[in-house]
Amino acid sequence: MNEQQLQELALQAQQHPLGTTARRITLSKLIDGIYRSGKLCHPYNGQFQGVYEQIYQEAVQDLFLYICKNIDKYDPERALFMTWVNMLLSQRFFKEAIPKIIGKVHEINVESSVLENLEDLVFDDSENEDNYIFAFKKIRRYIEIDPKGIFKQAHIKKYPQVNFQEIAVKRWSGISWKDISEELNIPVATLSNFYQRTLEKFRDEFRDLYGGEDLT
Numbered sequence: 001m002n003e004q005q006l007q008e009l010a011l012q013a014q015q016h017p018l019g020t021t022a023r024r025i026t027l028s029k030l031i032d033g034i035y036r037s038g039k040l041c042h043p044y045n046g047q048f049q050g051v052y053e054q055i056y057q058e059a060v061q062d063l064f065l066y067i068c069k070n071i072d073k074y075d076p077e078r079a080l081f082m083t084w085v086n087m088l089l090s091q092r093f094f095k096e097a098i099p100k101i102i103g104k105v106h107e108i109n110v111e112s113s114v115l116e117n118l119e120d121l122v123f124d125d126s127e128n129e130d131n132y133i134f135a136f137k138k139i140r141r142y143i144e145i146d147p148k149g150i151f152k153q154a155h156i157k158k159y160p161q162v163n164f165q166e167i168a169v170k171r172w173s174g175i176s177w178k179d180i181s182e183e184l185n186i187p188v189a190t191l192s193n194f195y196q197r198t199l200e201k202f203r204d205e206f207r208d209l210y211g212g213e214d215l216t
Contacts, residue, residue, distance in 0.1 A: 001033035007081040009033060013071045031064050039082050043090035051101050058097040063089050139206055143168050156194045159186055164198045167191060
């Protein structure tokens with residue numbers, strides 16, 4: 001589908017009242033035509049290696065949703081249709097998609113490193129999944145009870161009000177590093193590094209617990 005055909009579909013969609021079947025069908029043809037036309041630009045091509053396609057697809061989906069809801073905002077006197085579309089993609093939706101995807105990837109990487117760290121500290125290769133879950137719950141309960149007060153005493157050097165117990169309980173409750181960071185006003189990297197260093201510090205404590213009395 002060429003530029004003229006796409007523009008004609010866009011103008012046709014504007015002529016149909018909101019919510020009508022005719023408008024929905026025309027918009028569906030328009031979106032399909034845009035996708036198949038090969039005329040969508042690729043902003044920042046060559047950057048964001050490893051995640052570019054994810055960012056691009058997120059941006060394109062948001063763009064298509066916007067077009068369906070806001071086709072009446074297109075003014076043919078100001079720009080050709082695909083010029084308008086590509087401007088939205090490059091100047092708005094691609095930029096908005098970057099933190100969404102980068103944030104997700106970072107969170108996945110941090111989560112993986114945390115779990116691997118805990119496994120390396122406490123468990124051996126022979127552990128099965130049931131034992132792992134049992135031990136994980138046991139360690140979490142021990143940190144929550146903190147009978148020796150050692151987890152409350154361990155705190156970030158520049159943030160004495162924030163201790164390991166608080167961070168661990170939040171993290172193991174499924175709260176993301178990003179949300180913890182925003183709540184405590186401490187950078188994610190600072191929180192994560194402190195957390196992993198403290199896990200290492202209490203390695204023997206956790207290993208002794210794993211072989212000791214059941215606290216669950």
